[in-house]
Amino acid sequence: MSALPAPSTTAGHPEAARTAASEGRAATGARVEFRSLRRAFGPTVALDGLDLTAEPGELLALLGPSGCGKTTALRVLAGFEQPDSGEVLVDGEDITPVPANRRDAGMVFQSYSLFPHLNARDNVAFGPRMRGVSTAERHATAGELLELVGLPDHGSRFPHQMSGGQQQRVALARALALRPRVLLLDEPLSALDAKVRLTLREEIRRLQLSLGITTIFVTHDQEEALSMADRVAVLNAGRLEQCAPPAELYERPATPFVAEFVGTMNRLPGRLTGDGSVQVAGASLPVDGDIPAGRGAVDVLIRPESIGVTADPEGIATVVSASFLGSVTRVLLDLPDGVAAKADLPSRDATELAPGVRVRVTPVRRPVLVVPVRETTAAPEAAAPGDKVDA
Amino acid sequence: MAALTTAAPEALAPVKARRTRPRYWRGAVLAIAGLYFVTPLLSSFVFTVHVPNQGLTFEAYSGILSADGFTESLFLSLSLAAATIALALLLVVPALVAVRLGPPRLRAVVEVVCMLPLVVPPIALVTGIATVLRWGPDHFSRTPLYQTFLAVQNESFPVVLVLAYTVLALPFVHRSLDAGLRAVDVPTLVEAARNCGASRLQVIVGVILPNLRSSLAGASFLTLALVLGEYTVASLLGFRPFAVWIVTVSGAEARMSVAVSLLSLLITWALLLVLSRAGTGSATTAVPAAAPTPVPGKE
Numbered sequence: 001m002s003a004l005p006a007p008s009t010t011a012g013h014p015e016a017a018r019t020a021a022s023e024g025r026a027a028t029g030a031r032v033e034f035r036s037l038r039r040a041f042g043p044t045v046a047l048d049g050l051d052l053t054a055e056p057g058e059l060l061a062l063l064g065p066s067g068c069g070k071t072t073a074l075r076v077l078a079g080f081e082q083p084d085s086g087e088v089l090v091d092g093e094d095i096t097p098v099p100a101n102r103r104d105a106g107m108v109f110q111s112y113s114l115f116p117h118l119n120a121r122d123n124v125a126f127g128p129r130m131r132g133v134s135t136a137e138r139h140a141t142a143g144e145l146l147e148l149v150g151l152p153d154h155g156s157r158f159p160h161q162m163s164g165g166q167q168q169r170v171a172l173a174r175a176l177a178l179r180p181r182v183l184l185l186d187e188p189l190s191a192l193d194a195k196v197r198l199t200l201r202e203e204i205r206r207l208q209l210s211l212g213i214t215t216i217f218v219t220h221d222q223e224e225a226l227s228m229a230d231r232v233a234v235l236n237a238g239r240l241e242q243c244a245p246p247a248e249l250y251e252r253p254a255t256p257f258v259a260e261f262v263g264t265m266n267r268l269p270g271r272l273t274g275d276g277s278v279q280v281a282g283a284s285l286p287v288d289g290d291i292p293a294g295r296g297a298v299d300v301l302i303r304p305e306s307i308g309v310t311a312d313p314e315g316i317a318t319v320v321s322a323s324f325l326g327s328v329t330r331v332l333l334d335l336p337d338g339v340a341a342k343a344d345l346p347s348r349d350a351t352e353l354a355p356g357v358r359v360r361v362t363p364v365r366r367p368v369l370v371v372p373v374r375e376t377t378a379a380p381e382a383a384a385p386g387d388k389v390d391a
Numbered sequence: 392m393a394a395l396t397t398a399a400p401e402a403l404a405p406v407k408a409r410r411t412r413p414r415y416w417r418g419a420v421l422a423i424a425g426l427y428f429v430t431p432l433l434s435s436f437v438f439t440v441h442v443p444n445q446g447l448t449f450e451a452y453s454g455i456l457s458a459d460g461f462t463e464s465l466f467l468s469l470s471l472a473a474a475t476i477a478l479a480l481l482l483v484v485p486a487l488v489a490v491r492l493g494p495p496r497l498r499a500v501v502e503v504v505c506m507l508p509l510v511v512p513p514i515a516l517v518t519g520i521a522t523v524l525r526w527g528p529d530h531f532s533r534t535p536l537y538q539t540f541l542a543v544q545n546e547s548f549p550v551v552l553v554l555a556y557t558v559l560a561l562p563f564v565h566r567s568l569d570a571g572l573r574a575v576d577v578p579t580l581v582e583a584a585r586n587c588g589a590s591r592l593q594v595i596v597g598v599i600l601p602n603l604r605s606s607l608a609g610a611s612f613l614t615l616a617l618v619l620g621e622y623t624v625a626s627l628l629g630f631r632p633f634a635v636w637i638v639t640v641s642g643a644e645a646r647m648s649v650a651v652s653l654l655s656l657l658i659t660w661a662l663l664l665v666l667s668r669a670g671t672g673s674a675t676t677a678v679p680a681a682a683p684t685p686v687p688g689k690e
Binding site for chain 2 (some may be wrong): 078079080099100101102103105106107109111113114115116117126127130131171174175177178
């Protein structure tokens with residue numbers, strides 16, 4: 001009998017998982033709920049009434065700036081932090097008072113956390129050993145898991161004999177050795193170089209899909225979150241701003257914070273017309289989301305790819321620079337009144353846009369978010385004491 | 392289950408051997424240091440084996456085992472050393488792990504407390520202990536503590552010496568273990584072990600201690616050296632462990648006394664070698680060796 005969880009056909013897709021649940025078919029992963037979690041470190045509030053649910057079998061990314069509470073939330077789930085109030089439920093069971101060593105959650109840490117005195121096989125077998133599993137059985141489990149993470153021949157190597165990527169693979173295998181209901185990933189790729197990071201994140205995703213284990217992944221890297229996760233939960237100042245699939249998060253941000261935090265966003269001066277639209281850069285665009293009362297000046301949030309640029313000697317803007325990024329060229333524009341804007345254009349359409357060229361700016365007609373002019377949505381910089389570098 | 396991936400492409404780059412150049416000044420410094428170190432030992436050895444008008448003789452060594460009190464005093468010192476090592480490690484290891492996991496400000500407090508014996512001369516310590524030992528029985532004669540005061544002064548195994556030696560060994564044990572703990576990411580290892588289902592005791596025994604083998608070996612050796620060579624406290628409290636026996640026997644058997652001193656040094660070095668190999672000899676140890684710690688001088 002395999003020591004590993006059976007692969008799930010519904011894993012990794014919330015809709016599929018929900019459908020499976022409604023049809024009475026159990027997904028491999030567990031449902032995880034954070035209910036009104038609050039955690040403060042002295043005067044710093046790391047979690048301020050966090051409500052969030054991870055569906056069975058899905059990969060949920062917690063994304064946010066430093067100090068937003070994402071690592072604290074993960075540590076509360078792992079049992080390393082106790083919330084001041086609120087509760088954590090796994091499959092409906094309140095695990096808040098359960099000590100860390102009795103929670104059914106495997107964790108991969110940001111720093112290399114392998115036990116230096118044990119080789120890779122014994123590291124993976126450590127959890128089963130603590131549970132009193134026989135030597136033969138735990139070595140068989142370790143062998144299977146090392147094969148699963150692509151290191152079948154590295155069992156006898158010690159951590160200092162392995163690269164960072166290999167160590168994190170072993171850490172992943174170790175986290176899976178106790179067949180946890182939830183897999184917790186605390187920025188497992190942040191210490192790796194770019195190439196290894198890219199490879200490993202694809203492998204983690206494939207592994208998670210294969211095993212169908214509910215996975216919560218903390219990261220401050222938007223690209224990682226958007227490329228790996230079924231859903232991304234954006235946290236700010238200990239609160240949930242939005243939890244949505246990556247495309248929805250990017251295309252339809254629920255709040256100005258999400259709009260500015262996820263991807264690149266222009267903040268252009270505009271004026272509300274009173275009929276649900278806003279005048280910006282000579283165009284009238286429909287407003288999405290909340291509309292500030294009355295008419296008046298507002299800031300309009302527009303993605304770089306939603307700004308059209310055409311060379312025009314009579315244009316109001318000037319090209320400051322153009323950066324070739326492959327299929328896309330990013331053009332930095334100088335608008336009247338010292339306003340700067342970025343526009344992403346197909347590179348074939350940007351050949352004439354040299355620095356100093358006068359251009360006409362035409363926002364694409366699609367709903368935009370508006371915010372009051374003086375509203376500050378900058379991300380907090382200070383990290384909570386309980387959070388690590390990124391939390 | 393089939394592997395999802397192939398082996399990782401990243402490989403450890405071979406470390407280039409560092410080019411070495413002869414440094415003559417290093418040899419000169421080593422030679423001077425060696426002479427400074429070896430000359431007294433050689434002189435002592437010559438003193439023990441060369442008797443004027445008789446020539447070369449090893450009587451000073453051959454008579455050691457049969458010397459009155461040698462075995463008893465050596466056994467007592469080794470027993471005291473074992474108990475002191477156990478007590479000091481039991482006190483310091485959990486304390487240092489706790490402060491690594493707790494508020495950083497506690498580290499300074501523990502460090503100051505552990506370093507205090509360095510600034511308190513042993514004579515002051517023994518004076519205090521002697522005062523308490525005299526005062527205690529008078530005031531607790533009608534309580535169970537009276538028996539305790541007597542028991543800790545039992546000549547066959549004076550627990551009071553273990554307590555005093557533990558205090559004296561605290562700075563060395565602390566420095567050695569602290570250096571070892573600095574080389575280990577204690578919070579992450581503890582959390583990783585807890586996440587794998589380990590209890591707190593299993594974390595200490597199964598994860599922390601194995602990664603502190605070098606430091607534990609160093610702390611144990613330093614304590615052993617301190618106890619084997621400690622004279623002031625034992626002598627003034629009226630006990631007769633190894634160091635006191637050496638001084639006592641030196642009056643009548645000067646050569647034997649020096650011979651025993653030499654042998655005790657050799658025994659200590661041999662134990663150091665064994666402990667060092669136990670701590671760092673295994674290929675499994677990834678934690679760098681602890682920073683050098685001063686050896687307590689023999690009194």
